[in-house]
Amino acid sequence: xxNIIVGLGEILWDIFSDQKVLGGAPANFAxxxxxxxxxxxxxxxxxxxxxxxxxxxxxxxxxLNYIIDINDYPTGVVNIKLNSYGEPQYExxxxxxxxxxxxxxxxxxxxxxxxxxxxxxxxxxSLLSHNTINKFLNTVPENCIKIFDINLRQNxxxxxxxxxxxxxxxxxxxxxxxxxxxxxxYNMKEMKEQEICLKLKDLFSLEIVILTKGTNGSFIFSxxxxxxxxxxxxxxxxxxxxxxxxxxxxxxxxxxxxxxKEAHKSAVEVSAFVCRxxxxxxxx
Numbered sequence: 001x002x003n004i005i006v007g008l009g010e011i012l013w014d015i016f017s018d019q020k021v022l023g024g025a026p027a028n029f030a031x032x033x034x035x036x037x038x039x040x041x042x043x044x045x046x047x048x049x050x051x052x053x054x055x056x057x058x059x060x061x062x063x064l065n066y067i068i069d070i071n072d073y074p075t076g077v078v079n080i081k082l083n084s085y086g087e088p089q090y091e092x093x094x095x096x097x098x099x100x101x102x103x104x105x106x107x108x109x110x111x112x113x114x115x116x117x118x119x120x121x122x123x124x125x126s127l128l129s130h131n132t133i134n135k136f137l138n139t140v141p142e143n144c145i146k147i148f149d150i151n152l153r154q155n156x157x158x159x160x161x162x163x164x165x166x167x168x169x170x171x172x173x174x175x176x177x178x179x180x181x182x183x184x185x186y187n188m189k190e191m192k193e194q195e196i197c198l199k200l201k202d203l204f205s206l207e208i209v210i211l212t213k214g215t216n217g218s219f220i221f222s223x224x225x226x227x228x229x230x231x232x233x234x235x236x237x238x239x240x241x242x243x244x245x246x247x248x249x250x251x252x253x254x255x256x257x258x259x260x261k262e263a264h265k266s267a268v269e270v271s272a273f274v275c276r277x278x279x280x281x282x283x284x
Contacts, residue, residue: 004041005033005116005251008136009123010098011044011068012076013051014240021240022058023078024098025151028241029118031064032248032270035283038255040248041065041114043107043136044123047097051075067106073097080240087214088240092122092153099126103135111139116251120151124161137168145207145255149173149247152181159185166204173210173247197221208260210250212243212271220250220264227264232272246271 007026014023026042033040042059046052046068052075059066076096081089101123111117117140124130137146148169150162162185166172174182179196183189186203188196197209201221209221213231220227249270253263 002113002115003038004110004114005038005255006030006041006043006110006114006118006136007033008043008117008119008133009129010076011042011046011055012078012096012098013055015077015079017081020077022055023241024076025120025122025149025241025244026118027064028244029149029248030066031062032241032245032274033252034062034064036249036252038252039065041067041110043067043101043110045069045071045073045097045101045129047071047073047075049075051077052097067104067110069102069104069107071097071100071102073100085236090153092156098123099129101129101132103132107132107136108139111136112141114140114144116145116147116255118147118149118247118251119165120149121157121161121165122151122153124165125156130161134164134168145170145251147171147173147247147251149244150178150182152178166200166206169204169206171208171210171251172200172204172206173212173243175211175243176213176216179211194219194221194226208254210247212246218246218264218268220260222260225260227261229264229268232268234272234276236275242271242274245274 007030009026010024011027012024013020030040030042076098077093079091146169148165201209211219215231217230246267250263250267253266
């Protein structure tokens with residue numbers, strides 16, 4: 001296998017009160033994969049507009065590889081407000097370019113060379129992008145690692161989308177809010193968080209389940225161990241993209257054959273670094 005790792009789904013502008021920064025969970029993931037020395041790709045769509053042109057220019061500046069289809073819909077934006085803890089509240093604009101992704105020959109060729117791919121639920125809120133994501137996942141090599149970063153936003157998900165994604169995934173990543181949603185959907189409300197993670201792991205034959213709990217630490221559940229690490233205390237600027245950085249750092253260490261605990265430690269450290277910066281894509 002080569003060193004190509006793909007973030008598959010939305011790319012957009014995160015609009016803050018005083019600035020806009022490049023974002024979207026798959027784009028953040030691809031960027032942090034590249035920071036870890038792998039060949040990260042973002043696969044998405046943008047509009048034929050100024051915001052779209054700015055995205056291409058910035059990706060070039062960041063030396064981030066991309067396969068991005070251009071269509072007639074506007075480039076995606078998310079309006080973000082931060083609470084007193086630096087935690088983001090999202091308003092995700094609908095009917096935009098990334099939810100109208102077509103599966104191109106270029107995407108197909110990339111899929112056949114991909115070592116790992118990370119995808120979520122948000123870009124699957126439209127049938128067109130849902131089909132494109134699944135075509136990509138169906139095209140990757142058999143030993144490609146498929147990471148489902150569930151990334152539940154507003155009401156843009158359904159049990160059927162979650163179920164289908166879990167059935168394709170090797171690794172599930174979720175946070176403390178998302179595990180409560182999963183407990184509700186799968187009738188596990190009486191179970192503890194660790195029990196839910198282990199149950200989901202068994203139910204969907206997952207290799208690994210990752211649970212991040214903000215300042216309350218994080219868990220990695222694998223076949224042979226349960227790793228827990230505390231979250232470092234840092235001066236938080238904002239937490240946008242911290243989870244994506246965590247996932248990227250973990251998976252790159254995992255692909256290098258690092259022990260689970262060591263990969264987990266790397267993920268925690270990178271995530272803490274991102275929390276100390278503004279925006280989801282700071283340079284190390």
